[in-house]
Structures are given as C-alpha cells and as structure tokens.
Amino acid sequence: MTGRLAILAGSGALPVALTAACPDALRVVFDGVAHALDPPTHAHRFERLGALFDWLRDQGVDRVVLAGAMARPRFDPAEFDAEMTRIAPQLMQAMQSGDDAVLRFIVALFEAQGFTVLGAAEILPDLTPPEGLLAGPAPHPGADADAMRGAEILARISPLDLGQACVVERGLCLGVETLQGTAFLLDVVARTPAQLRTPAGARGVLVKAPKQGQDLRVDMPAIGPDTAAQLARAGLDGAVIEAGRVMILDRARCIAAFDAAGLFLLARRM
Amino acid sequence: MTGRLAILAGSGALPVALTAACPDALRVVFDGVAHALDPPTHAHRFERLGALFDWLRDQGVDRVVLAGAMARPRFDPAEFDAEMTRIAPQLMQAMQSGDDAVLRFIVALFEAQGFTVLGAAEILPDLTPPEGLLAGPAPHPGADADAMRGAEILARISPLDLGQACVVERGLCLGVETLQGTAFLLDVVARTPAQLRTPAGARGVLVKAPKQGQDLRVDMPAIGPDTAAQLARAGLDGAVIEAGRVMILDRARCIAAFDAAGLFLLARRM
Numbered sequence: 001m002t003g004r005l006a007i008l009a010g011s012g013a014l015p016v017a018l019t020a021a022c023p024d025a026l027r028v029v030f031d032g033v034a035h036a037l038d039p040p041t042h043a044h045r046f047e048r049l050g051a052l053f054d055w056l057r058d059q060g061v062d063r064v065v066l067a068g069a070m071a072r073p074r075f076d077p078a079e080f081d082a083e084m085t086r087i088a089p090q091l092m093q094a095m096q097s098g099d100d101a102v103l104r105f106i107v108a109l110f111e112a113q114g115f116t117v118l119g120a121a122e123i124l125p126d127l128t129p130p131e132g133l134l135a136g137p138a139p140h141p142g143a144d145a146d147a148m149r150g151a152e153i154l155a156r157i158s159p160l161d162l163g164q165a166c167v168v169e170r171g172l173c174l175g176v177e178t179l180q181g182t183a184f185l186l187d188v189v190a191r192t193p194a195q196l197r198t199p200a201g202a203r204g205v206l207v208k209a210p211k212q213g214q215d216l217r218v219d220m221p222a223i224g225p226d227t228a229a230q231l232a233r234a235g236l237d238g239a240v241i242e243a244g245r246v247m248i249l250d251r252a253r254c255i256a257a258f259d260a261a262g263l264f265l266l267a268r269r270m
Numbered sequence: 271m272t273g274r275l276a277i278l279a280g281s282g283a284l285p286v287a288l289t290a291a292c293p294d295a296l297r298v299v300f301d302g303v304a305h306a307l308d309p310p311t312h313a314h315r316f317e318r319l320g321a322l323f324d325w326l327r328d329q330g331v332d333r334v335v336l337a338g339a340m341a342r343p344r345f346d347p348a349e350f351d352a353e354m355t356r357i358a359p360q361l362m363q364a365m366q367s368g369d370d371a372v373l374r375f376i377v378a379l380f381e382a383q384g385f386t387v388l389g390a391a392e393i394l395p396d397l398t399p400p401e402g403l404l405a406g407p408a409p410h411p412g413a414d415a416d417a418m419r420g421a422e423i424l425a426r427i428s429p430l431d432l433g434q435a436c437v438v439e440r441g442l443c444l445g446v447e448t449l450q451g452t453a454f455l456l457d458v459v460a461r462t463p464a465q466l467r468t469p470a471g472a473r474g475v476l477v478k479a480p481k482q483g484q485d486l487r488v489d490m491p492a493i494g495p496d497t498a499a500q501l502a503r504a505g506l507d508g509a510v511i512e513a514g515r516v517m518i519l520d521r522a523r524c525i526a527a528f529d530a531a532g533l534f535l536l537a538r539r540m
Contacts, residue, residue, distance in 0.1 A: 071465060096441040153430055160423055162443050171366040173432050176446045180462055188458050192450055195341060 003062030005118070009035050010068030013224070013250045014120055014127075018067055021124055026059055028052070033070050046073050050083025053113045063116045065123060066106070066218045098161035099179065100211065103218045119217030121247060128220070131243040135258035135265040139238060140202040142170060143264070147240040149173070150207025151270040158212040164221040167236065169197065169204025182208070183226065189234040203235055209242035209270050216245065223265075224249035228257035238264030273332030275388070279305050280338030283494070283520045284390055284397075288337055291394055296329055298322070303340050316343050320353025323383045333386045335393060336376070336488045368431035369449065370481065373488045389487030391517060398490070401513040405528035405535040409508060410472040412440060413534070417510040419443070420477025421540040428482040434491040437506065439467065439474025452478070453496065459504040473505055479512035479540050486515065493535075494519035498527035508534030 005025040009015035011034040019027055019037060029040040044052050056064070080088060087109065094101040107117050121127045133139075146168040153166045153173060163177025167189045174192055177185045186206065198204070208221050223239060223246065231239060238258075241248075246267070248254050258265045276296040279285035281304040289297055289307060299310040314322050326334070350358060357379065364371040377387050391397045403409075416438040423436045423443060433447025437459050444462055447455045456476065468474070478491050493509060493516065501509060508528075511518075516537070518524050528535045 074469070098442060153432070156430055157427060157446075160426055160443070162423070162446065172368060173430070173448050174450075175448050176427075176432065178443045178445050179466055180444075184462075187461075191457075192454075196449055199344070 003060045005063045005065065006056055006059070006061045007037075008064055008066045009037055009040065010066075010070035011035055012068045014067045014222075014247070017127075017250075018065060018120060018123060025065075026056075026061060028056075030070070030073070032073060035068065045079065047076055047079035047084055048081045049087070049109075050081040053083065056115065057113075061115070063118055064110055065118045065120055067120045099219065100161040100214065103215060107215055107218055117217055119220065121216070121220060126251065127247040127249075128244050129248060129267045131267050131269055133264065133266050134248070135255040136238060136261075136263045139205075139240075139264045139266055142202045143205050143237065143240070143266075145171065146205045147207055147266075147268060147270075150205065150240065151209060151242075154207065154209050154270075155212065158214075161211065164210055164214075165206060165208045167204055167206050167234070169236070170202065172204075174204060182206070182223070183230055186227075186230040186234040186236075189236065197235065203237040206231060206234075206236060206239040207241075208239065208246050210245050220245065220247050222247040222249050223254065225253040225257045227254070228261045228263055231263050232261045236263070238266065240266045240268050242270045243267040273330045275333045275335065276326055276329070276331045277307075278334055278336045279307050279310065280336075280340040281305055282338045284337045284492075284517070287397075287520075288335060288390055288393060295335075296326075296331060298326075300340070300343070302343060305338065315349065317346055317349035317354055318351045319357070319379075320351040323353065326385065327383075331385065333388055334380055335388045335390055336373075337390045369489065370431040370484060373485060377485055377488055387487055389490065391486070391490060396521065397517040397519075398514050399518060399537045401537050401539055403534065403536050404518070405525040406508060406531075406533045409475075409510075409534045409536055412472045413475050413507065413510070413536075415441065416475045417477055417536075417538060417540075420475065420510065421479060421512075424477065424479050425482065425540075428484075431481065434480055434484075435476060435478045437474055437476050437504070439506075440472065442474075444474060452476070452491075452493070453500055456497075456500040456504040456506075459506065467505065473507040476501060476504075476506060476509040477511075478509065478516050480515050490515065490517050492517040492519050493524065495523040495527045497524070498531045498533055501533050502531045506533070508536065510536045510538050512540045513537040 007018050007025050008028050016036050027037050027041045029035040029043050031045045094105040110117050150166050150168040165177040165182045167174040175185050175188045210221055276298055277288050278298045286306050297307050297311045299305045299313050301315045364375040380387050420436050420438040435447040435452045437444040444459045445455050
C-alpha cells in the first residue's frame, strides 16, 4: 500500500493548485518562506531537516513534491540538528555552484532517506502544454527564427547553470537570464536603450526552456499570469516555451493576460 | 614604399591616442558618430562608402585602423552610392547576426579594396598589458575562482556572439554581457536584489575577455576610466581582464580611478 504525499511548499500558486488536486496531501511550509497555503499542515525550519525527515516518516509519507519558489534561505547554524550539521558542508558548497547543484543535492537527500521525489507536472499534467499556440495572435514570421536562436543560446549555456530564459529580437540577443530570474531579465530588456532595439515592426520574443540534464521534478521553468505584463513593458511580441517541458502557472489567468495584451504564447519543440 | 595610415574614428579616447602616436595619419570621422578628434582631416557619410574607398586611395592610404565606439548607424538608402548599394543586402544580413558579423564584413570589405586593416593595439602595444596586478589591492582568495568561472562562461558563450564580459560572485553568475555593453551589465548587477548577493565579505568580479576567433584588430574588448566607478556602484571588488587581449583605454586615468576606489585590476592568462 502506498504512503502519503507531502507538498513541500514555497511561494506562488503552484502549491495551492497541488493542494486542490491532492486534498489528502500534507502541506509543509518553511519558516521565513512566503506561501499561499491556507492553512498549512505543518511549518518547519530548514535548520532542523533531520527532524523533518523523522516527522514525515511518522506521518506515513513516502512521496514528496517540492513546489513553489524559495529564495535562497539564510541559516542559523546554532539551530542545526544533527542531520543538518552533517550535510551543511556539502550544502554550502552546492550553494556556491548554482541552483542546479542545490536542487540536485536536496533531491538526493530526500531519496537517500527513502522518499520518492515527484514533479508537480507528474501530478498535474496540464501544467506543461504540448505544441501549439496557446494565446494571442499568430507569431510574426521572424518569431520562429528568433525562437530557434534563443533555443540555440539556451542549449549552449545549459551546462553553465546560468538560467532558463533569454530574449532574442531579430536575431540579436537582448539578455540572458541569470540568478535574478525571468521578471528581472524582462526588466533589463525594458531598460535597453531604444537605439539598440529594432527600429520598427516585429519585436523580439522571450524564449524559455529547461537546461539540459536539469531535474524537471524540482526545477521546471515556468511562466505565469504576470509574465504578459512584463513582456509588454519590455516591448516584446510574445513568448515561446518548450513544449511539454515548461509549466504554465495559473493557466486560465495567464492565457487571458496574454490574450488581453495581444501577445502570443507558443509552445514549441526545441 | 609604404603608403599612409588612416584612422577611421568613432567616439572615445582611443582615436585621440592613435592620433598622438601617428601624427601623419589621416583622421576620418563619420557623420552622426560622436568623436573627440580636433580637428578631423575628413568627415564622411556611411552611405557613400564607395566614395570613401576612392578618397582614401587618392590620399595614398594603404593601411587603416578602425578605432573607437560606433553605435549601430541608421542609414538613408536614398543616399547610397553604387558600392554601398551593392553591399547593402549583405550588410543588413550581417547586422542581424551580431556585431561580430558586421565587423568581419567591414574588415573584409576594406581588405577586398586592397587596404591593410591594423588593430589599435598593433600601433600602441601598451594598450594591452601583460599578466600582473595593474591597480588596487591584491585580489581576495576567492577572486581567482570567480575569474576562472567567468573565463569558463565567456569561453562557452563565445560562439554565440553575445558579449565579452560577465560578472561572477562567489561562483554565481550575476550577469552576462549582451549587446548593451559592459556599463549596462554593471548597472544590471547594481540593480540585483540584495538578498541574491553574497551576504558579507568578498564581493564579485567583472571578467572580460575577447570571444574566441574574434578579430582583435577591430573588436578588442576594453575597459576605461569610467569602469572603476561602475564597478563600485555594482558592489564588486575588481576586474580581471585577459592578459594581452583586452585594452586599457586612457591607462593612467583608468589605473588612478581603480586605485582611488580601492578596486583591483588584474590582467591574467585565461
């Protein structure tokens, strides 16, 4: 017989959607991390990870899903339990190697404790749309070339663990996502001096795809309802996401926002 | 017998330094492009490139050096001469493939017309310092690891023709230069939310190196006197440039600015 599922929740709408789909799941949040769960089952401290593992087992949990955004936490080493003290050196090292390394390390920790780590998209397959135009007008003819150039850039930088998005306008790259995230990237594009932008006509696109070898269970790229307004401010024409491998959060609101802004949202093989 | 040298000048201090070193050279500027030459020998329009080639030959020029920054120019096709009309389709295509392609195309044009294209650093070897600490305090121990990570990032993105600089702080990349240039990149770093920066102690570094296969005669990366203030605003500890392959413009002022700001400037093999 299968054990219970625990949702380890960060901020945003995704943990809420998982809760709605899995009403019997335990809902774990972390001190100092924003969340939208009302109410969570249990609040926990990162410093006492060993106690969390014990508590999950006591509750009959054998599967966990990590969902939602968590800013890199600050730790108080005085509060570490034995397990956290044991893993802290490796965790600190992983934190200096980028998000990928941290997430891989955390997944391995849970697996070593006997838990199965699920991806949100395994529980909610509708999160990751297949190929097709999801919102807005048909992309302009240049958008396909820009999408391919963006896909090439993302594939090339993939081993560097920089980010999962870039912006391309008529073949020219206006920005590559680094640890500040996609909203910040789009703000950077919005700040680009006008004389460096395409003078008229077709504007650029946001291209978003996972890194190669990325663990999609815990770090699948996503767009959400706020993305449309950020694209509009950046003077872009739309977004191209990799089909089946990028999540659309709060899908109905997201698509309505793209439609309302006249921006296309295209899922595409890359 | 050797012919004359023509300095084809954009903005900034480099054309002025070349003029001082080569007082007999012709000084050509372009309508609509800022320059600091006083006075230039000749002002020209991009639209009449065929006429420029003829004029250079009439003056006995057989060598040219392209120096200084030129923003991507806007053209008035109604003013094109025959040569410009002939090359315009290829030039427009190159402009959609990035700066590298444009510069390669322009160099090839001058060479096809029989001119030798020199690099500013061939005329002024002091522009590109060899290995060593050029200004400021000795780099902190983590700076070397950050410099190597930056060099790895630049080498990896090199074939993409994105940019020649990145910022790394304790192993994490805070930004990759795209067409907006280094000052813009450092402004992006300055805007990074504080909770994503290293909490205390050693700060990050700007790493600058040419792209692999880049034509260093016409697109050698450079830092200048303004770089120090930009680094300070970005909360960084210094800059690491590739030894022998990055220019320091206005060297005395540049080094004084780094020293005054307490920032290191290190030339390093990469």
